[in-house]
Amino acid sequence: MISDEKRARLNERQFFGRRKGPGLSPRQQGLIDDLYPKIGLSKPEKRPGALDPKALFGPQFSRFALEIGFGKGEHLAHQAIRQPDTGFFGCEPYINGLVGFLDTVAREGLGNVRVYDDDARDLIDALPDGSLDMVYLLHPDPWHKRRHAKRRFVNPHNLDALARILRRGGELRIVTDDPVYRQWTAMRMSQRSDFDWLAESPKDWRTAPDDWLFTRYALKADREGRWDCYFRYRRL
Secondary structure, X not given: OOOHHHHHHHHHHOOOOOOOOOOOOHHHHHHHHHOHHHHEOOOOOOOOOOOOHHHHHOOOOOEEEEEEOXXXXXXXXXXXXXXXXXXXXEEOOOHXXXXXXXXXXXXXXXXXXXXEOOOHHHHHHHOOOXXXXXXXXXXXXXXXXXXXXXXXXXXXXXXXXXXXHXXXXXXXXXXXXXXXXXXXXXXXXXXXXXEEEOOOOHHHHHOOOOOOOOOHHHHHHHHOOOOOEEEEEEEO
């Protein structure tokens, strides 16, 4: 049985919430059984280069991107359709969200995505140096309670890891509608010397990028008076 001390350490490191919601329908379970084995990734060895994007997607792909916590995959699917020559990694531990994305993959016939149903840091630790052109972190869990702040994904250790796998000139995009997380992100990123904030005026971080998709979550937040902040950083 896991000890209370070990459980506390694991919880402190975990940056995502629940893993499973309502029970799956037979069709949804079929997607897990049949489609996930084709595009899903097993837990890789924890060393840089253990996961080779070109070997996974094929030599015809020269650009690669990662979305951390893709929810139901609306944005991930949008980008994969827009950029058929880019290989997309997507991580989502919430099984019901993963199934929603698998449904889209089957419907759209997406062949340029690979998904992982656990902690995104497993993939990040295994990717080669400078192997990604883009990393998306959209609406991460803000973990409002002070004692949970260490679970926020934007922290020095994770940012070091993202800096390692992003090529020079690559982009890290962080979007949040939470005022606490806005301030938290701005402060942490201002301490970095390996990322350059692309905003030149408030308009730049209040205006959605040209390729942005307003997901159901983003539209709901807007209706409720919460506005998105679009942080965009270039890897130096």
